[in-house]
Amino acid sequence: MSRRFYKLVPLGLLMLMLSACSPAELRPIDPNNGIWDRYFVYPLSSFMDWLAEIMWDEYGLSILVVTIIIRFLILPLTLKQHRSSKQMQAIQPELLKIKEKYKDNVQKQQEETMKLFQKNNVNPLAGCFPLLVQMPILIALYNAIMRNSDIATHSFLWMELGQPDPFYILPVLAALTTYLQQKVMAVQMNPQMRVLMVIFPILIFVMAMNFPAALxxxxxxxxxxxxxxxxxxxxxSKK
Incomplete structure (x- = not known):
């Protein structure tokens, strides 16, 4: 299975986790309600409130700024993931040779694979760690947006941020940009990847139809x- 498939698994898990949380089940943000709210959700929500105050009371712009800041903060993790991916790609021909040479001896195949990793100073799990670190940050941002009562009462452009987009423009944009995002990241796709590139945008579209427009x-x-x-x-790398 392609290494890019594993990159998309955490994204799929994140989407499933979010889809399991209906807006009705989300309680108000309370900084006294445990570590999660106090140190993660509440600071993000308060920061968005402050940004909205200085940006003409536009929570749509506030969400944009917070998104850009968070993405830049986790950029080092993304670059680390990319370097790990490049290392795995570089030794891929040797991995294929080992699999072919020891196809009838799984234990020997594993031993030679580990030797190859050690020889090239490659950690096969290094690309997963940055993704696992990002997930709590993204889930905290999701909570800060969905549980902020002020965001729910404001509008942005044609949308009421506390209600689903009645014209389905936002769900279409969310699905389209999800597809383009996967298209840019997956330079070479196998059949499994092609299926995922269809499933994830559809999942995003369905969720975006039902969630408040802010998300x-x-x-x-x-x-x-x-x-x-x-x-x-x-x-x-394309060049």
């Missing part, structure tokens, strides 16, 4: 940032 708006912002970032990072 799909964040997805669009985040996807556009990722598209630009991935184009810059992966462009040299």
């Amino acid at each position: 799909p708006l964040y997805w669009v912002y985040s996807n556009v940032f990722t598209i630009i970032q991935s184009y810059i990072i992966y462009r040299p």
